[in-house]
Amino acid sequence: MSDLIALLPGDGIGPEVILQARRVLELYRDQRRIDIELWELDLGAERYLRDKTTFPKEIADRIAGEARAVLLGALGDPRVPTLDYARDILFGLRFGLDLYANIRPVKALDDRLVPLKGRTAKDVDFVVFRENTEGIYVNVGGQFKRGTADEIAINEDVNTRKGVERLIVAGFEYARAHGKKTVHLADKSNAMQHAHELWNRCFFEVAKRYPEIAARHVYIDALCLYLVQDPSPFEVVVTNNLFGDIVTDLGGGLQGGLGMAASASLHASDPKRVGLFEPVHGSAPPLAGKDVANPFAAILTVGLLLTHLGHPQEQTRIEDIVARGIREGACTRDVGGNLGTRAAGDWFLTALQR
Amino acid sequence: MSDLIALLPGDGIGPEVILQARRVLELYRDQRRIDIELWELDLGAERYLRDKTTFPKEIADRIAGEARAVLLGALGDPRVPTLDYARDILFGLRFGLDLYANIRPVKALDDRLVPLKGRTAKDVDFVVFRENTEGIYVNVGGQFKRGTADEIAINEDVNTRKGVERLIVAGFEYARAHGKKTVHLADKSNAMQHAHELWNRCFFEVAKRYPEIAARHVYIDALCLYLVQDPSPFEVVVTNNLFGDIVTDLGGGLQGGLGMAASASLHASDPKRVGLFEPVHGSAPPLAGKDVANPFAAILTVGLLLTHLGHPQEQTRIEDIVARGIREGACTRDVGGNLGTRAAGDWFLTALQR
Numbered sequence: 169m170s171d172l173i174a175l176l177p178g179d180g181i182g183p184e185v186i187l188q189a190r191r192v193l194e195l196y197r198d199q200r201r202i203d204i205e206l207w208e209l210d211l212g213a214e215r216y217l218r219d220k221t222t223f224p225k226e227i228a229d230r231i232a233g234e235a236r237a238v239l240l241g242a243l244g245d246p247r248v249p250t251l252d253y254a255r256d257i258l259f260g261l262r263f264g265l266d267l268y269a270n271i272r273p274v275k276a277l278d279d280r281l282v283p284l285k286g287r288t289a290k291d292v293d294f295v296v297f298r299e300n301t302e303g304i305y306v307n308v309g310g311q312f313k314r315g316t317a318d319e320i321a322i323n324e325d326v327n328t329r330k331g332v333e334r335l336i337v338a339g340f341e342y343a344r345a346h347g348k349k350t351v352h353l354a355d356k357s358n359a360m361q362h363a364h365e366l367w368n369r370c371f372f373e374v375a376k377r378y379p380e381i382a383a384r385h386v387y388i389d390a391l392c393l394y395l396v397q398d399p400s401p402f403e404v405v406v407t408n409n410l411f412g413d414i415v416t417d418l419g420g421g422l423q424g425g426l427g428m429a430a431s432a433s434l435h436a437s438d439p440k441r442v443g444l445f446e447p448v449h450g451s452a453p454p455l456a457g458k459d460v461a462n463p464f465a466a467i468l469t470v471g472l473l474l475t476h477l478g479h480p481q482e483q484t485r486i487e488d489i490v491a492r493g494i495r496e497g498a499c500t501r502d503v504g505g506n507l508g509t510r511a512a513g514d515w516f517l518t519a520l521q522r
Numbered sequence: 523m524s525d526l527i528a529l530l531p532g533d534g535i536g537p538e539v540i541l542q543a544r545r546v547l548e549l550y551r552d553q554r555r556i557d558i559e560l561w562e563l564d565l566g567a568e569r570y571l572r573d574k575t576t577f578p579k580e581i582a583d584r585i586a587g588e589a590r591a592v593l594l595g596a597l598g599d600p601r602v603p604t605l606d607y608a609r610d611i612l613f614g615l616r617f618g619l620d621l622y623a624n625i626r627p628v629k630a631l632d633d634r635l636v637p638l639k640g641r642t643a644k645d646v647d648f649v650v651f652r653e654n655t656e657g658i659y660v661n662v663g664g665q666f667k668r669g670t671a672d673e674i675a676i677n678e679d680v681n682t683r684k685g686v687e688r689l690i691v692a693g694f695e696y697a698r699a700h701g702k703k704t705v706h707l708a709d710k711s712n713a714m715q716h717a718h719e720l721w722n723r724c725f726f727e728v729a730k731r732y733p734e735i736a737a738r739h740v741y742i743d744a745l746c747l748y749l750v751q752d753p754s755p756f757e758v759v760v761t762n763n764l765f766g767d768i769v770t771d772l773g774g775g776l777q778g779g780l781g782m783a784a785s786a787s788l789h790a791s792d793p794k795r796v797g798l799f800e801p802v803h804g805s806a807p808p809l810a811g812k813d814v815a816n817p818f819a820a821i822l823t824v825g826l827l828l829t830h831l832g833h834p835q836e837q838t839r840i841e842d843i844v845a846r847g848i849r850e851g852a853c854t855r856d857v858g859g860n861l862g863t864r865a866a867g868d869w870f871l872t873a874l875q876r
């Protein structure tokens with residue numbers, strides 16, 4: 169039976185980059201016998217403006233029951249001032265499918281993409297395991313005496329042993345499977361003493377099961393400093409939802425911008441479950457419709473998706489071709505080329521067909 | 523009457539850098555008629571190990587009642603595994619004295635200090651106003667079912683209208699006084715909908731009182747990305763306690779490392795109140811006692827302290843001399859020189875005396 173892949177192009181530049189990613193998937197389906205079925209979803213700002221639909225239960229259920237992967241472009245549109253529809257979809261997928269490990273490789277594919285003096289691509293090669301189902305994103309909290317001088321507004325950072333442990337285990341399992349020598353926990357345990365005491369305790373407990381891997385602690389503030397000084401010691405970083413969000417945008421900068429940053433959200437303990445695949449970039453409304461968006465982040469995300477389907481060698485192949493595109497200037501302007509979105513996609517497809 | 527300045531050298535490299543800062547203050551006192559009295563405090567890890575003292579009420583009271591400034595080195599010592607004594611002192615000062623604006627200039631004093639390709643010192647020149655009395659640092663929360671598989675650990679991010687507004691006002695006041703054209707709010711309002719809806723609402727309300735200044739919003743994750751791509755558009759950034767902590771360590775990297783990063787914590791609405799002045803770096807135990815720590819962060823912090831005492835031209839003079847030190851290689855190894863802590867201090871004092 170073919171694997172069902174839901175495509176959710178979304179808003180802004182989302183449809184433009186997902187179109188190129190779709191062509192890559194179609195090539196794998198039609199010429200490389202990767203047995204997939206594509207199912208394009210009409211969700212996002214357009215749909216919301218049309219009929220107020222955000223993330224219907226039937227779609228959520230079909231994804232949960234039948235799909236192997238969702239490929240999401242990006243969400244967010246200036247015509248819809250509140251982001252509620254976008255959150256319904258994004259968190260509906262991440263939380264609803266219990267995709268607890270948001271895996272974001274921070275890997276520079278060419279020396280020229282690295283913005284740091286004296287550093288080369290080989291210095292930027294780590295993977296962030298971001299907890300993806302709890303933390304501050306639970307949005308538990310409220311406002312009291314709203315609109316008065318005495319207003320109080322609270323958000324709670326909620327961490328469960330189960331949630332923290334499974335994410336940390338996912339990071340160590342990845343490190344073991346990929347021969348990595350260290351895993352870093354990034355936290356703020358010197359300020360968040362309740363939540364991050366749990367993270368620390370759990371981290372060093374789990375680490376005992378992986379004696380061949382060095383378990384190290386780093387404060388999130390120090391990590392952000394080290395990343396602009398010398399990112400080379402980092403291999404695998406496990407962290408909470410919020411810090412993972414921050415550090416992977418910074419990481420995007422280290423790999424040449426968000427036009428190069430891919431991500432996978434998985435229920436990591438069960439590789440058969442559906443996964444969510446997103447370029448890290450947003451919908452970038454000012455760039456939409458101009459054929460300037462970099463399709464490589466979406467295409468690299470297809471690489472992660474193919475690994476999820478059991479074809480890790482195709483992820484490597486895709487990375488190698490993207491690296492060549494950068495080297496040869498067959499890429500969009502943000503990464504030093506002069507191609508449009510479509511032309512960069514054309515170049516990639518031609519290279520992949522060879 | 524002379525201004526009372528409490529010196530709190532603290533732990534690790536703290537005493538070494540504060541000694542150099544002290545010599546600068548003494549020079550101003552003895553040769554430049556800046557009427558100060560120095561009061562050195564024996565607090566920190568040594569004292570704690572000796573008699574369990576952390577931050578005695580008499581000292582806190584005398585600081586609050588009589589001092590104009592506290593100059594703190596750094597706290598943290600591997601011989602004291604829990605950081606409770608350090609938090610007692612640091613948060614005793616920040617919270618206890620209601621020093622709500624933690625002001626951290628991110629200014630590169632020499633092109634060579636900027637780690638980003640194609641960027642020069644003029645591209646790195648902004649000031650972060652970090653809220654310093656609430657947010658996640660209140661450490662409200664707890665652990666439930668600790669040690670079981672069902673454990674839950676929570677920290678609450680607590681924001682008050684009063685706390686948020688006064689910090690934002692401090693940022694805009696600074697922008698106005700220094701002819702800055704923009705103030706950015708950095709938040710995560712797309713995830714922390716209760717807390718950061720308040721920050722947003724308050725920010726744009728306050729901004730109305732400063733029509734000559736452009737008020738802009740940036741998500742904290744995007745800010746960290748922009749800072750490694752092009753920090754030049756940022757002039758003043760207002761943000762919460764946690765994000766201010768993270769972004770100023772990253773900012774430290776942009777200005778040549780934490781050996782160059784100074785900070786002031788003020789009750790900004792009342793310049794007569796006592797202020798706390800700290801280099802942003804920590805106690806760096808592995809470097810302690812080796813005469814390698816960079817004293818310039820502590821000396822630049824003296825510059826901020828002198829502005830607080832009413833001598834802003836001395837802050838400029840200090841920055842200029844430090845910049846010359848970097849240019850001429852009269853500095854420690856971390857910033858490209860080959861002097862020790864003491865020799866860098868000597869060079870600075872000689873230059874200041876000229």
Ligand SMILES: CC(C)[C@H](C(=O)O)[C@@H](O)C(=O)O
Nearest residue numbers: 258413416448450712713743
């Ligand atoms: C859009 C936003 C809610 C989202 C997040 O914070 O997770 C984005 O920044 C990301 O990193 O995927």
Ligand SMILES: CC(C)[C@H](C(=O)O)[C@@H](O)C(=O)O
Nearest residue numbers: 358359389612767770802804
């Ligand atoms: C030591 C730590 C609690 C402190 C903080 O988080 O405020 C430090 O990182 C700082 O930035 O001054």
